[in-house]
Amino acid sequence: MTATAASSSTPSTGAHDHRFLYWACGVVAVALAIIGLITYSGQKQSEEATAKAQELTQAFQKAGLAVPQDLSIITRSLGTDGGAVCDNPASALGRAALFQELYNGAAFVGRRPVIADTNVLKGELLILQTYCPEKVQQYRDKTQNLKTDDTIGN
Amino acid sequence: MASMEVPAGGRASTPAAARVVAKPTYITWLTLAFMTTASVASLRSAPTMAVYGLTCVFLYIVPAIVFLLPQALVAAELASGWTGGVFRWVSEGLSPRWGLLAVWCQFAMTIFYYPTLLGFVASTLAYIFNPDLADNGVYTGIVIVTVFWLGVFMSARGGTGGIARLASSGLLVGTLIPGALLVILGVIYLLQGNASAAPMDADHLVPKWTGIASLVLIVNNFLSYSGMEMNAVHVGSLRNPKAEFPKAMFFAMGLVLLIFILPALAISWVIPADQLSLTAGVMQAFDGFFAYFNLQKLVPIVAVALVCASLGGMLTWLAGPSKGLLQIARREGYLPPFFQQQNEHEVAVHILVVQGAVTTVIALLYALVPSVSSAYWILSVMTTQVYLIVYLLMFVAAVNLRSRQPNVERGYTAPALKLLCVVGFLASAAAVLIGFVPPSQFENGSDAAYIGLILAGTVLLGLLPPWLFLRFRKASWKSADAEVSS
Numbered sequence: 001m002t003a004t005a006a007s008s009s010t011p012s013t014g015a016h017d018h019r020f021l022y023w024a025c026g027v028v029a030v031a032l033a034i035i036g037l038i039t040y041s042g043q044k045q046s047e048e049a050t051a052k053a054q055e056l057t058q059a060f061q062k063a064g065l066a067v068p069q070d071l072s073i074i075t076r077s078l079g080t081d082g083g084a085v086c087d088n089p090a091s092a093l094g095r096a097a098l099f100q101e102l103y104n105g106a107a108f109v110g111r112r113p114v115i116a117d118t119n120v121l122k123g124e125l126l127i128l129q130t131y132c133p134e135k136v137q138q139y140r141d142k143t144q145n146l147k148t149d150d151t152i153g154n
Numbered sequence: 155m156a157s158m159e160v161p162a163g164g165r166a167s168t169p170a171a172a173r174v175v176a177k178p179t180y181i182t183w184l185t186l187a188f189m190t191t192a193s194v195a196s197l198r199s200a201p202t203m204a205v206y207g208l209t210c211v212f213l214y215i216v217p218a219i220v221f222l223l224p225q226a227l228v229a230a231e232l233a234s235g236w237t238g239g240v241f242r243w244v245s246e247g248l249s250p251r252w253g254l255l256a257v258w259c260q261f262a263m264t265i266f267y268y269p270t271l272l273g274f275v276a277s278t279l280a281y282i283f284n285p286d287l288a289d290n291g292v293y294t295g296i297v298i299v300t301v302f303w304l305g306v307f308m309s310a311r312g313g314t315g316g317i318a319r320l321a322s323s324g325l326l327v328g329t330l331i332p333g334a335l336l337v338i339l340g341v342i343y344l345l346q347g348n349a350s351a352a353p354m355d356a357d358h359l360v361p362k363w364t365g366i367a368s369l370v371l372i373v374n375n376f377l378s379y380s381g382m383e384m385n386a387v388h389v390g391s392l393r394n395p396k397a398e399f400p401k402a403m404f405f406a407m408g409l410v411l412l413i414f415i416l417p418a419l420a421i422s423w424v425i426p427a428d429q430l431s432l433t434a435g436v437m438q439a440f441d442g443f444f445a446y447f448n449l450q451k452l453v454p455i456v457a458v459a460l461v462c463a464s465l466g467g468m469l470t471w472l473a474g475p476s477k478g479l480l481q482i483a484r485r486e487g488y489l490p491p492f493f494q495q496q497n498e499h500e501v502a503v504h505i506l507v508v509q510g511a512v513t514t515v516i517a518l519l520y521a522l523v524p525s526v527s528s529a530y531w532i533l534s535v536m537t538t539q540v541y542l543i544v545y546l547l548m549f550v551a552a553v554n555l556r557s558r559q560p561n562v563e564r565g566y567t568a569p570a571l572k573l574l575c576v577v578g579f580l581a582s583a584a585a586v587l588i589g590f591v592p593p594s595q596f597e598n599g600s601d602a603a604y605i606g607l608i609l610a611g612t613v614l615l616g617l618l619p620p621w622l623f624l625r626f627r628k629a630s631w632k633s634a635d636a637e638v639s640s
Binding site: 018021022025031033034036037039040042045057060065066067068069070071073074075076077083084085087091093094095097099100101102103104105106107108109110111112113114116117119120122123126141145146147148149150152153154 | 168193195196197198199201202203205206207209210213227260269270271273274277281282283284285288289290291294298308311315316320323327348349351352355357361362364365366367368370371372375377378379380381413417424425426427428429430436437438441442445446448450451453455457459461462465471479521522525527528530531534537538541543554558591592593594595596597598605621
């Protein structure tokens, strides 16, 4: 495409605009990362966290689900309180977020819901039962009517 | 090489003397390949697909054969022969009216897509700053609206060149580097002698057949590759489109496959499928992944990276379809003069602003009204149905163009074009049909009501607006100086 009818060109202004955009985006991204590094602490390992992780592992094994080889994956990500998993799992936006994850493998405009595997929701339920049992009923109420199937089959 | 004259100010726009058009910005084929990849692939889907373990390879490769390959090869041939993207191909291959339908469908579905994309951005940021915020409608609404309008501003000021560079940077920083990190860590995990959490034997390559649920999973994954053709609208920004666009397309195709498959596999090696908690979003999976390596300090970096990738992709979607709509509006006079305004960077500012206003309303409803957010997934089905119309038209147009305009010089000639188009058309049609099967989220109600709802939404969003544009258009809307020649 060529701009044949341009009455005047302003490449320097355009380049200046672009440079400003690149710098602004870069600065914002770096600032967010720095703030994130400061505010995000993850979950601390402790005896209580290890006990909870063992409890969850047993629950998974009892339900016939796979468990990670290393318990630290659970302790460091779920801690003693379940971390983000227990943060309002059944609120309106939490429910919408869950619905958004029961999708196909697209990353952008092709995202579309599928019939999810039963075990994905079962694993979630066991995490809630272990770390925040008071939220289980609320979660069940919001998800019990979801239609699932054995699509993973592993 | 086809060229497109940039208007000096038609009836609909500012006087010629007042118009200032920036010097055309050329982009390299590699940049276009990165833009294309940024429009289609990111790490967002990796945890979702990791739950399928080795089966995710099948779930990406089969759609790649029946949908990605036809789409990419056909788009490569068409873009190496005609500038302008899907509106031009369908206009030439079928008729300008069908061209309007194609570009409208490509444009309209994005309106409903942005709130969910930016809702994901909001929840990802909340995960590292304060997870409670993810459930706060006001926070989510503010993030969606602010980031969306920043995107509109950047699209308007950046033009194709600026968007290309930002999208490429977003891909590099937000997808390629963290994706490579995930894969390297995954390989280290296996090299340490750990057994993969998901079985990696041949028995687990093909998904378990459970009837319609399996079909829904496999066919809906065709849509993972939606958008590969979208950036063809920028083909005129390449110095040698006929040779460079196909190269960009093939490179993007390889990158997209790698980005989709390898990080998902890496996650499945470390975290069992049942522990990929979905309520907390994809960050929970990355958190668990990095927890094994005691590298949780990387979680906020990856979160920001995912946000960068999402925004880079969003910029390409803001710039592409609106440009196509502007071109057909000016060429055929299908839209009122108000919508034909473009700025000095040839960006359809009025189209973007009106789109932004509509998106803002939808986004606020999504963030603040619980019943809307809970039911928003239905719009994803409708919008993907609408997008599939673009592909149906594109494949038919490609066959017609090969037979009706065989002498148009093409920089790349797709092998077995008719077969590719038949396969691509059937894959798209299958995805349309599968779109009428209720997914997990459809909890109650009859299947017939669901089918009626999706059908009505598809007609209202995809078919009605272009019909209204055609019905009420005036001869004076046509911009005399918007001429496209090949």
